[in-house]
Amino acid sequence: MKFKELCVLALDTDTVRRIARLARIRVPDDELPTLADELSRIMDWIEQLNAVDTSNIEPMTSVADIRLPQREDKVSDGNAPEKVLANAPDRQGNFFAVPKVVE
Amino acid sequence: MTYSIQGKTGDWEVVIGLEVHAQVTSDAKLFSGAATEFGAEPNTQVSLVDAAMPGMLPVINAKCVEQAVRTGLGLNAKINLTSVFERKNYFYPDLPFGYQISQFLHPVVGEGIVALDMPDGTVREVGVERLHLEQDAGKSLHDQNPHKTYIDLNRAGVALMEIVSKPDLRSPEEAGAYLRKMRTILRYLGTCDGNMEQGSMRCDVNVSVRKAGEGLRTRCEIKNVNSVRFVMQAIEIEAERQIDLYEGGGKVVQETRLYDPDKGETRSMRSKEEAHDYRYFPDPDLLPLVLDQAYVDALKAKLPELPDVKKARFMSAYGLSLADAAQLSGEREIAEYFETVAQGRDPKLAANWTINELGAVLNKRGLSITESPVSADHLGNLIGLIMDNTISSKIAKDVFEVMLETGEDPAKIVESKGLKQITDTGAIEAAVDQAIADNPTQAEQYRSGDQKVTGWFVGQIMKATGGKANPKMVNELLRKKLGS
Amino acid sequence: MSELTRLTIAEARDALAAKKFTAEELAGAHIKAMEATRDLNAFVTETPEIAIERAKESDARRAKGNVAGGMDGIPTAVKDLFCTEGVQTTASSHILEGFIPTYESTVSMNLRKAGSVMLGKTNMDEFAMGSANITSYFGPVKNPWKLNDGKDRVPGGSSGGSAAAVAARAAMCATGSDTGGSIRQPAAFCGLVGLKPTYGRCSRWGMVAFASSLDQAGPMTRSVRDSAIMLQAMVSYDPKDSTMANEPIPDFEAALKGNIKGLKIGIPKEYRIDGMSKETETLWQIGIDWLKAAGAEPVEVSLPHTKDALATYYIVAPAEASSNLQRYDGVRYGLRVDADDLTDMYEKTRAAGFGREVRRRIMIGTYVLSAGYYDAYYVKAQKVRALIAREFAEAFKKADVLLTPTAPFPAFALGEKMDDPLQMYINDVFTVPASLAGLPAMSVPAGLSADGLPLGLHLIGKPFDEETLLRTSLAIEQAANFTTLPQLLRAGS
């Protein structure tokens, strides 16, 4: 397919900025070019997959050759706010707290 | 008559699609063993899974799967024997994993149909695009602290069914009817309690407008509207906004909007228009959900009678009108109540009393049928007393008043208050004779051809007998005596 | 007391049964060794109090005749990827520094129930992303195998702390986790036996996730028998992990009784890659000869997509990781960098909390899943993965077990190959294909490089056939007779 095209377009600094934003990882502007270069090299290398013929192959998500197990509808958990909140960086009463979200 | 909005440039058609988020009725959450009950103390109904602690894994609740399949069957929809859970990735503090486990490319339920009874007696069929299972998010509280948002994860992980309609709806009324019908079906199935105030049923509304004959134009999604009334208002307001935009030479941008009922407006939800990229991919912690046809068939066989079928049966088996049948089948509990009342009695009378007499009282007191002060058995007994002439319809209304207060059996009330109808010819004849004797002027009036006075005489006689005389017998005897 | 730390699990088990020493004495000796080898930086958290407490409990059980099993009283190190109740669990990441789980992972709980004595939590590559244990927030781990050149060697990764601790005789055994080779490659670098069971054999519940469709816990030990004993204590069917198979659990140690006569040993021709060291290639041939001598029959098999496995892995694993690591947002646990604005808080927290390699993989994963690239990269990789799995299934029609080298070269010096992620990724070239196919695989120490660094041979088995894997490994172990100690211990003794 269009691996080549993608790669030419991909991973310029704008793309890296967008990806960093999606991943919620702050990347200072002056680090963007180096990172773009680094990631482009990896993606370049990954492109070798383009040569593999995968027509008529179903994508494989899991190797587990079983049926999804289902559990019974029973309340078996919860009622332990202390366990849930024990590691909270900012606990307010029995709530987690974050900087105010403006909607 | 089709709904349209008249603009400066002509008539506009409104195109509406609804996404209903219905909380699945289950004891535990979709992927964890925490409880789902409404109104618990903050962060008490949270398992380590719901809080997305490191290393926690989802295990699916069989009941939630069953409920989704049953709902699909209730919507006459295709059940997909293989469906896939995917992760919808985004950051929000009430979304602990940083992704919502949902179904994207392969939902558990495919296309289906909902039939709407429109007020004009017609039936409108609305397509269902799909139904999928997904997790609810937690709750963000913005009003507890001036600088912070508080997070309660009690709802996080509760099972939701997202039911997406096709863009088949064409008016606020249809949208309202669709929502009410959906709610009815879900409640019949017992797969969602349909409680919009508590948020167990929420609705996203997709609205676009177009001129007749056009293809679809850009739509806006109004998020999380929480009552049928607001959905209808929001559609009208949003359609008008879009028409104004077009007619002012502007363009509608595809975006999510919020309906503000206080201000009567919809407004854009995101100030910074952020590119959304949910990076859906199959959840590697969950394998595809594979169901057997036999499993689906067994659920189908055990499905309760659904409102449309019930309505048809009420019409054919009881001879009820469409309106009465629709009303009585609108809620499973009402239908059950009615059928108990009608058991072995005149169904029309039973329908009448259930809808008119009892319905009025329940409405006034804001009670549901399950909270009725008069049991179905007692109302049935009351109708029995009318049918075997123990009391008249008029007396029955008095008895009913007492029943509402005391909850007693009508037979007992009739007995203790001596309200039994007088059907003894002799007694009634005596009362008639007495009335004629006491009112010679009126008797003369009748004889000179003024038949209207009969009603007056009946009133006198009923008064004299404390309303207990059989009105039919009074009438007959009166005509006979006056005429002689 | 250093003799106590030289014992294998099997030897210690017998000696404990014979009351030659107590579990408390055994624990004490290991705690001393752990302290003495701190320079290796093998542990993130040492838990001597817990060790002594559990050793005492073990002794008390034994006194009453209630021995919990082969692992009762055995000093064990736990990779810091397994959540341990009340004990800091970091995955060697700053973002989890100070995180104290209120729960215990299934695998570490199983070990606990089997009576094993936890010595501490071992250092690792951050979130298991690495092949040299140099990405840890808590600093690199040194391999106890040192040369006279004065340079420290990497222990391999990501279970480098576990490998170093067991090789340095600071722990009798350790848990590892393997996503693309993270048990087997460090085992090879440190002269240990490392077993990655079939995907779905060990529960992933409570194990900090890297790539969910690949992660698998396994034992790191100094002998094949120990591997069988420890694996037995780790496995159980766990309904809390939806990807687990409810397979019968065999008696793994009993599997060592048989021989390998007539066993077909598949030799994948595509594993003869460029860049493999000469001595690695030679050792591979020696391994084939050993197994032949033991009565097995080598057969050539073909795995044509071997060369594509690494690239496939570097799409699948980062994609899953990018999503698995979204939960580290500073809201419910772990590091938070304060900010007035939520997005700021997220971005600063995650930039500060994740190290460079982790950030890099999150970025790659985010990219390959993003709109417009998903089909070209992620779906493509899933398809190649399917091809690779299918090829293995074909190969196993001809062979009972496959033999390959574990890594293309021995442990390299700390500081080498570090700037270039692609150079680093090559480490996993032989281990990744089996991971993608979910197959059990293990590394057995088989010899030394010219420099005197350990080399491993790698066996790949059929799904849920760890027994054949163990039996074949035993044949290699017996033939190799690998008894050399790391220089660190030689110098000390």
Ligand SMILES: [Mg+2]
């Ligand atoms: Mg929506």
Ligand SMILES: [Zn+2]
């Ligand atoms: Zn939804």
